Amino acid sequence: MALLDFFRRRKAGAAPDLDAAALRSDRFRLERQGDWQRLEAIVARLEAGRLRRISDDDLLALPALYRMAASSLAIARETTLDAATLNYLEALVQRAWFQLYGTRSSLGSWLRRFFGGGWSEAVRAITPDVLIALAAMVAGTLVGWLLVSGDPHWFHALVPGEFGGQRAPGASADSLRSTIFGDQQGTTGLSAFAAYLFGNNTKVAILAFALGFAFGVPSILLLIHNMALLGAMLWLFDGAGLGTDFIAWLSVHGTTELFAILLAGGAGIHVGRNMAFPGNRSILAAAAQSGRRAAIVMTGVVVMLMVAAFLEGFVRQLVNVTPARFAIGGAMLAFWIAYFYLLRRRPAMGAD
Amino acid sequence: MVTAPHLAREAKRRRELITPEGLALNLTIASRGARAGAIILDFILIHVTMLVVTLLLMYLAFGVFGVSGMSAGGPLELLAVVWLIMMFLFRYAYFLYFELGPRGATPGKRITGIRIAARDGGRLTAEAVIARNLLRDIELFLPLVLVAGAQSGDGGLAGLAALAWFAIFMTFPFFNRDAMRAGDLVAGTFVVEAPGRRREGALDVSRAALGQEAAQGSHGYRFGEAELAVYGEYELQVLERILRDNRADAMVQVAETICAKIGWTAGRGDERAFLEAFYAQLRARLESDLRFGKRKADKHAMSQ
Numbered sequence: 001m002a003l004l005d006f007f008r009r010r011k012a013g014a015a016p017d018l019d020a021a022a023l024r025s026d027r028f029r030l031e032r033q034g035d036w037q038r039l040e041a042i043v044a045r046l047e048a049g050r051l052r053r054i055s056d057d058d059l060l061a062l063p064a065l066y067r068m069a070a071s072s073l074a075i076a077r078e079t080t081l082d083a084a085t086l087n088y089l090e091a092l093v094q095r096a097w098f099q100l101y102g103t104r105s106s107l108g109s110w111l112r113r114f115f116g117g118g119w120s121e122a123v124r125a126i127t128p129d130v131l132i133a134l135a136a137m138v139a140g141t142l143v144g145w146l147l148v149s150g151d152p153h154w155f156h157a158l159v160p161g162e163f164g165g166q167r168a169p170g171a172s173a174d175s176l177r178s179t180i181f182g183d184q185q186g187t188t189g190l191s192a193f194a195a196y197l198f199g200n201n202t203k204v205a206i207l208a209f210a211l212g213f214a215f216g217v218p219s220i221l222l223l224i225h226n227m228a229l230l231g232a233m234l235w236l237f238d239g240a241g242l243g244t245d246f247i248a249w250l251s252v253h254g255t256t257e258l259f260a261i262l263l264a265g266g267a268g269i270h271v272g273r274n275m276a277f278p279g280n281r282s283i284l285a286a287a288a289q290s291g292r293r294a295a296i297v298m299t300g301v302v303v304m305l306m307v308a309a310f311l312e313g314f315v316r317q318l319v320n321v322t323p324a325r326f327a328i329g330g331a332m333l334a335f336w337i338a339y340f341y342l343l344r345r346r347p348a349m350g351a352d
Numbered sequence: 353m354v355t356a357p358h359l360a361r362e363a364k365r366r367r368e369l370i371t372p373e374g375l376a377l378n379l380t381i382a383s384r385g386a387r388a389g390a391i392i393l394d395f396i397l398i399h400v401t402m403l404v405v406t407l408l409l410m411y412l413a414f415g416v417f418g419v420s421g422m423s424a425g426g427p428l429e430l431l432a433v434v435w436l437i438m439m440f441l442f443r444y445a446y447f448l449y450f451e452l453g454p455r456g457a458t459p460g461k462r463i464t465g466i467r468i469a470a471r472d473g474g475r476l477t478a479e480a481v482i483a484r485n486l487l488r489d490i491e492l493f494l495p496l497v498l499v500a501g502a503q504s505g506d507g508g509l510a511g512l513a514a515l516a517w518f519a520i521f522m523t524f525p526f527f528n529r530d531a532m533r534a535g536d537l538v539a540g541t542f543v544v545e546a547p548g549r550r551r552e553g554a555l556d557v558s559r560a561a562l563g564q565e566a567a568q569g570s571h572g573y574r575f576g577e578a579e580l581a582v583y584g585e586y587e588l589q590v591l592e593r594i595l596r597d598n599r600a601d602a603m604v605q606v607a608e609t610i611c612a613k614i615g616w617t618a619g620r621g622d623e624r625a626f627l628e629a630f631y632a633q634l635r636a637r638l639e640s641d642l643r644f645g646k647r648k649a650d651k652h653a654m655s656q
Contacts, residue, residue, distance in 0.1 A: 022632065025639055047454050070375045081638050083589040084596070094377055094547035098467070101371070101475045103452045107445070110452070110478040210490040210521075218517075271538065284537065288471070288480075291538030295483030302444075306437060313433070 025080035032072055039065040040092055046099045066096045114299065120340045122296035123263060129273060130266035132216075133208075133223060137262060140224035144231020158232045173240040205264035205305060209271075209298055216272025223265045248322040251329025253312035259336050260304035267294035267301070304336075367530070367544070369473040377473075379544040382466035384531050387543055391492075393460030398446055402439055409435065447485045452478055457546065467546040471530075480539040487535035491521045573629035579614040580637045586650035588638060591631050595624075603627055 042058050042065070045051075073089045080086060105113070123130070147154040204226055211218035237246035271290045278286035311332070319325055365381045413431075450458040456476065457467040468484070470476045525531045530542050594606050600623075607623040610616075610630060619626070638648065 023636055023639065025635075049454055067373065070371070070373055074375055079639065079642060081585055081588055081635050081642065083592050090378060091547040093375070094379070097371055097377060098456060098469070098547070099454060101470075101473075102454060102456060103476050103478055103481065105452070105478045107449050107452055107478075206490060210487070211517075214517075285472075285540075287538055288540030291483045292477065292479035292540070295479055295486055295539070298486050299482055306440075310433075 025076075025082055025085075028072075028076070028080065029082065029085050032068070035065055035068055036072070036089070036092060039069050039096060043092070043095050043099055047095070063100070066093075066100055069093050069096060114296070117343060119296060119300045120343050122293050123300070123340045125293055126266050126270040126297060129270040130262060132220070132269050133262050133265035136220045136223040136265065137227045137258070140227030141231040141234070143224065144228030145235045146231075147228070148232040148235045155232050155236065158228050173242065176237060176240045176242055177245075205261050205301055208261060208265040209268040209294065209301075212268025212270070212272040212294070214272065215276040216269040219265050219268035219272065223261070226261070245322050248325040248329070249316070251333075252316045252319065252325050253308045253329075255329045255333040256304055256311060256336065257308035259333070260301045260308060263297055263304070264301045267297040270294050270297075307332075367542075369469075371473055379469065381529075381531055382464075382543040382545050384525055386464040386466050386545075387525075387531070390458065390460035390464045390466060393463055394446070394458050397459060398443055402442060406435070406439075444485060447488070448481060451481045451485070455546075461543075462546070465546050466543050468541050469544050471536075471540050471542050476541070480541050482539075484533075484535035484539035484541055487533075487538060490518075491524070491534055573626055575614070575630060575633050580634050582613055582651060583634060584648035584650040584653055585638060588631070588634055591627065591634070595627060595631060598624075 038058070038061070042054060042062055045054050069089065070093050073093050076086055076089055144158055148158070204222065208219050208222050211222060234243065234246065237243055271287065271294050274286045274290035275283055281289070311328070315328060316325070319328060365383075367379050367381060369377045369379050371377055447458060450461075451468060455462060455467060456469065461467060468476065468481070470480065521534050524537075525533045530536075532542055536542050591606065594602055603623045607626050610627075641648070
């Protein structure tokens with residue numbers, strides 16, 4: 001590289017032999033190629049990520065060099081038929097454009113802004129959609145409860161066999177109690193964590209988001225279906241007099257996890273709603289704009305699901321009494337609500 | 353505008369993008385094959401890295417520090433959980449790190465010569481890159497899981513419906529002109545060929561300008577108005593390439609073709625000087641027409 005630089009400076013220093021050129025387009029190239037090559041050298045270093053090796057002079061000259069190359073290209077397209085020069089300029093201007101209008105933030109600085117307010121801002125921006133998702137989840141729970149209390153056979157339709165295990169209608173209160181208190185035999189923290197992380201709820205959250213594309217309808221159906229399962233479980237434990245204990249057991253990780261599913265569903269509905277009612281934008285533009293906001297929310301959902309996995313894998317087994325479980329679950333819920341709705345700074349992290 | 357079929361094929365994948373300065377940039381949509389190749393390369397790279405790191409950690413744990421067995425509970429279990437999270441996040445971090453970088457491309461994309469760009473000509477934002485990568489899981493991995501599930505028939509009718517839904521996602525790039533996948537659609541991005549990777553991308557500084565004698569015919573090769581009128585820009589560019597390649601047999605053949613076309617008798621031994629003179633005078637003529645707004649795309653086009 002150093003050798004090439006040396007070579008380039010020598011070349012640029014020597015005045016091009018303009019008089020020997022017979023064609024105007026050749027003179028055009030000879031007059032400007034020194035600047036083009038300077039721009040090329042700067043862009044090459046930007047592309048390689050070696051920002052420190054660019055001198056201040058070069059950095060200051062970059063915008064002017066870019067505009068000069070861009071206008072050279074505009075002129076060359078109309079005046080020269082020298083394909084080599086044209087191709088070179090097209091490629092050079094594109095490369096410079098990609099650098100000047102490329103991403104401004106690295107992954108690290110993006111993450112800082114994300115946790116420092118960008119995430120909660122995005123969550124607040126989709127509040128109407130989160131409320132729709134919340135309504136769907138509450139309705140789903142109620143439907144599950146009402147269906148099963150009307151006819152217990154519904155339980156087997158709502159709860160898949162391998163999921164329920166010994167939690168089924170007709171199970172004794174003691175066996176139900178054993179599922180929520182005490183050691184869960186054979187499940188260490190690690191295996192519970194792994195099973196969780198790649199398990200049901202992550203899939204539900206991603207699905208709730210992905211299905212938003214069909215204008216949000218499948219997202220709502222999915223939320224209702226999954227919460228009906230919860231409603232059925234609630235009915236089962238409540239019938240055995242364990243309603244409060246079950247809610248406490250669930251709340252340790254459930255407040256975080258259900259919040260995550262709620263946000264994922266809200267993000268899916270957000271994209272679907274914007275595609276169904278794009279307003280003055282084109283559908284593609286509306287999808288892109290809402291999709292970027294939903295992406296921020298979904299990044300956060302992944303984080304929340306991991307926190308939930310940690311709580312489920314470790315904390316829930318360590319804490320074995322109902323009031324303490326309520327305290328942990330309630331604290332997590334309070335934390336998330338405070339983080340999303342009370343942390344109001346204005347970071348520059350919009351969807352547009 | 354473009355008349356010749358050899359130009360029309362190229363134009364199908366061309367997209368014009370207006371920069372904030374008002375300049376139209378010609379981008380070429382990346383082929384679906386190049387994109388498939390890029391993702392396969394990336395996954396090979398990701399999994400080899402994960403495997404090597406995991407084996408190294410296991411060697412350190414069991415070989416060097418002499419940890420015996422996997423006891424339930426204890427610090428080792430916590431480490432295993434941390435490892436699990438790292439592996440889970442590694443794939444996302446890989447794509448985000450490289451696509452947010454200055455080249456806008458993962459190593460696989462760089463090898464196949466493609467990169468991502470914002471569809472509207474504006475700045476490529478971090479949110480857009482994240483959105484297009486989040487959806488990759490939905491497009492690629494959930495369908496594969498469902499295909500495996502549908503064969504065993506566990507999911508029943510719902511499984512088949514889900515399979516159909518995801519098949520739409522997976523085949524999305526084949527049903528739009530820009531070869532966008534669903535992630536691109538949501539993020540407002542597309543994948544284009546990276547500039548400056550073609551052979552012609554380099555400017556040959558030492559290339560001399562066309563001299564006066566070639567342009568004015570003082571070699572003895574002087575072409576009349578009618579003789580230069582038979583060819584257009586496309587033929588000029590082919591001739592430019594022939595001259596740059598500088599292969600003797602090709603130049604002989606081209607010189608003979610031109611002579612036959614303009615009614616000269618082909619000489620022998622001086623093809624390069626002949627072609628240079630013809631190139632210089634043809635370009636001078638076409639460029640002076642250009643300044644008056646007259647373009648002639650190729651030999652079939654009527655000069656207008």
